[in-house]
Amino acid sequence: MRFPSMLALQALLIASASASASASRAEDSSDSLSPLQRRAADPALRTLSHANWTEQISKGAWLINFCTPTSSKCGEFERVWTELQKQKESLSTSYPAAPLTLAKVDCIADTALCRDVSSVPDLTLYLDGQKQKDRFQGLREYVQLSDWIESLAQNYRKSKKVSDVPPAQQQQQQPAGLPPAAQPSPQVAPAPQPQPAPAPAAPAPPAAPQKPAPVAGPEVPNAKGELMKFGSAQISDLAALNRYLGEGSRHGSSFVKFYAPWCPHCRAMAPAFEKLATELKGHVTVIEVDCEKYADVCRGYAVASFPTLKMFNNGEVTEYTGGRNLDAMKSWAQKAGSSSGVQEIQDMIELEEIVHRRDVVFLYLVESGVKKADRSLVEKASRILLTTQAQFLQTSSPALLRKYASYLLASDPNAKQGDSQNTRSAILVFKDRSASQPVKTFYPGRIAFTLSGGVQQHLQTGIQAQFSQQVVDWLNANRYPTLSEITGTNFGDVIHNKQAALVVLASLSDIHHGGVIAATGSGAHLRDAEEGALLQLARKWRLQENIRGSPVDGEMKEDGAGAKKGKKGKKGRSRKVIWAWIDADRWAKALKEYYGIRPEDLPSLVLVDGSKLEYFRLPTNHTALDGKSWLDVQPALGVGKGSTSSGSHPVFDTIYSALRGEIKASSSRTYVDRSMRGAEQTFSIIVDWTVRHPLLSSAFVLAVLALLISYVRAVEGGGAPGAGSWARSLAGGGQEASNGASLPHYHSANKAD
Structure with missing residues (x-):
């Protein structure tokens, strides 16, 4: 306008x-x-x-x-x-x-x-x-x-x-014996009199109260907008709570807080959580459970810390890990408490519109022959995305099935026999706001085919859990954009991700560029160029990983526990890598504390292992001032000692070297944290040795006690060499010398201040 x-x-x-x-x-x-x-x-x-x-x-x-x-x-x-x-x-x-x-x-x-x-x-x-x-x-x-x-x-x-x-319904509810007012003819009036039969038909309108039927159906959740407490009449015990939150419940979604009265974080969020019940009136029930009073209930729901917040939606459980203010909890609960996170689309226009607005979009292609139960399992698994920025779409549109027919063909475990029976399905993921080609594909049909023993049949309960978990794991691993921005809200979700994926983290600034302080306007332009160069490198990494022959998503793979524990994988590529950047001006203190990054080091690139709280320095062109060439690095700089270059980008070579254990990692823990962890590890070693060698440890303890007792007796009797002077100093004879020895420490401490 x-x-x-x-x-x-x-x-x-x-x-x-x-x-x-x-x-x-x-x-x-x-x-x-x-x-x-x-x-x-x-x-x-x-x-x-x-x-x-x-x-x-x-x-x-x-x-x-x-x-x-x-x-x-x-x-x-x-x-x-x-x-x-x-x-x-x-x-x-x-x-x-x-x-x-x-x-x-x-x-x-x-x-x-x-x-x-x-x-x-x-x-x-x-x-x-x-x-x-x-x-x-x-x-x-x-x-x-x-x-x-x-x-x-x-x-x-x-x-x-x-x-x-x-009004129309009011006219229908008029007694059957009364003539319509619009018919003035007196000849019609006598007609009802000789026929008393219609009179009994008058009770028919009461049959219309089909309104009581919804009583057996779903109730309006949180109808009064009040916080519900465990132990009240409606949820008086564990069995009642299980029924209230379980699958098939008529009460809708429930957002539950497990807390302890002595917990300071619980007390701090209590007013916001109580107000949340009012804000979610008619949509989500808000419940709190006192774990001090009902410890058995909290143990039953695997509560390990306070407060623990979980959304229960028809048996599906999603834990909340976001901010504890009213707006953050309300926004999350409204989304996680919805009946389904799946949106049905019909044509390519709809797909393009959504993809152009979202950084990550999943499209579930389903043919008509796919079993309803299998489709339901995928839809339930997609609920993991409800609390993320990614969107999950579903379609059986003939136009879209033809558009992506090649992906469906690859998904068919019976393709060689030519017996598809319209039972093919595939999940495509689109990134970078482009619907031209998916960046990754998952084949649920292959998982179901393998788990069922190579026979297209209904999945058993235990197998259903395996099937759902594989879908959840894949969605979780691919829900991140090509390049994520790290904020205070998603720091833990990205850095300490559940897949134990490594994170290539770029620290970018509007002010500091290669040791030079830039003006506000030009600095922002340089930062945008640096981000653009990083995005291109992230895309190149994704393409190179696909070319190198990563396993087909949707095929049974070996156990990935080794990757989560940080074991070396084949060719150093057993763990996924997420690419991200962070505002170095806003988070300058944290970057210096965790990764030793100073303003004069910007832009900077590190490889973060959040599962171990470690990081590796990645090579950059520190002197570049055009924003675009800060990642143009000589190959020799990016290869670890003793390794050979793969001929790819030096940053990639360094990542592979880190995964193969060829370069040493730095700790991202603080000094106090490192000291505490060192003491903890030392104590753990002592305990382990004691458990493995009980006799030797007992003998050692007895020997130490014997020496200590004999020494004390010698001191008391004055028989130990040098013991008399030591005892006299304790008694005050050496007080002057003792004070003199402590002075240098006192001065050095003050000098350090």
Whole structure:
């Protein structure tokens, strides 16, 4: 709206596109329009303009969606809004005395109507032409918006003193013996009298109370918006809690806090957690369990520390590890508590729209012959992504199946026999906001085929767990972008990842570049160039790993425990590598403390092993000042002693050398932590030796005690050489000398200060 001429041009283009779409119903012409423009042309969806604005909103309640066709957020919200408009049409047609209508305004075509709109999409309520202050608080997803709209309609009907029962339904509930008022003919009136039979039919309307049926179905979770405590009437014991949180429960999702009253972190987060129950009213039940009082319950749920926060969703458990403030917990709980994280798509346009907005997108291709149980296992496994930035999509669309037919063919364990039976499936992952080609593929069918003994049959319960775990592990390993940005929120998730993957961590600054302090504008430009060079190197690494022949995802592999324990793998490539960068200006203190990185060292590159709290220096061109060549390193610098270069990038050679154990790692622990760990290891060695050699250790202890006793007796009797002077010094005779010896230490301590 800052450029009227551009807006006018865009409006003209969109208007012409809409006109051509409505004039031609042919499929080929509609394909040229975006989904947002095609849906805007749907006559069933109401759109207001400057021409009919005043006349329309002057009567009734109107919920207006102010949006623009060019906004990505509007495009993402369009599918939800379209469904809401169609499903909530009855709120307008069924209540003519108090209608609530949903409509949309195109802020490019009607800039005057959007003068007060600060951001899009914007949902604004108008009652009889008057703008209201009511604002939707929550995620723009169908269930929450649907409930909110229903409450708006109900409140408006109440203000107009209109019954919640539609007039048409009220007429149907009239007694059968009464004639309709619209029939004035007196000849019709006697007709019901000779037929008393309809009178007993009057009880039929009570049969209409099919409303009690939902009592046996799902309940509204957290209906009162109150914090529920274990030990209350509804969850009085462990068995009741298991039923409440378990699979098949009618209570919906539950967010549970396991805490101890003496825990300071638990006390600090208590007010936010109690308020969270109010914020999640009608969506997620909020429960707390006192582990001091109910220790057996917490042991049953494998609680190892306090506080422990877990989401229970129809038997599926997801642990929360984010911030303990209200906003962080609310945002996570709303997403993790949803019924499913799987979105169904139908065409390539939808896929491209989502991929262009997300750094990581998974697409589950499923043919019609795939068993429902197998599909359900994959969908449940995908819930691991609910608390991440990655999105999981699913499709059985013939168009998309044809588009990626080559991947489906490779997924078929019976491909050689030519007997697919439409039972093929594959999970593709797209990164870098490009849908042109997946960067990795996983084949669930191969896992199921192998686990079932080479026979296409229903997976047994134990095998189902193995199948799900393999899917979860693959999704977890591939959910990171090509290049992640490290923040305070995701530091632990990336550096201390569950896969024990190594992390190539770049420290980039807006100010410091190769020992030179740059101005604000030019420094930011250099930082962007450094990040771009790192992204290209990360892509090259991914390509090289694929070319080197990494195992096919979806085939049974050897146990990966060795990689997690840090054992050397074949060719030094048994562990995955994640690429990331961090703002060195904001986290300067932490980078110096953990990795010894100073401002004059920037930009810097290290290989971090979060599972061992170790790191390796990676080679960079420290003197580069153009931002792009800081990773242009001579091969000799990147190869560890005794190793041979693979002919690839020096950074890659150093990574392989580190994995093969050819170069020494540095500890990322603090000085105090290293000292404590050293003492702990020493004590552990002593204990282990004592356990292995009980007789020798007992003899050693007795010998030490005997020497100590004999020495004390000698001191008391004055018989030990030099013992008398030592005893006298303790008694005060050597006090002056003792004080003199301590002075240098005192001065040196002060000099150090």
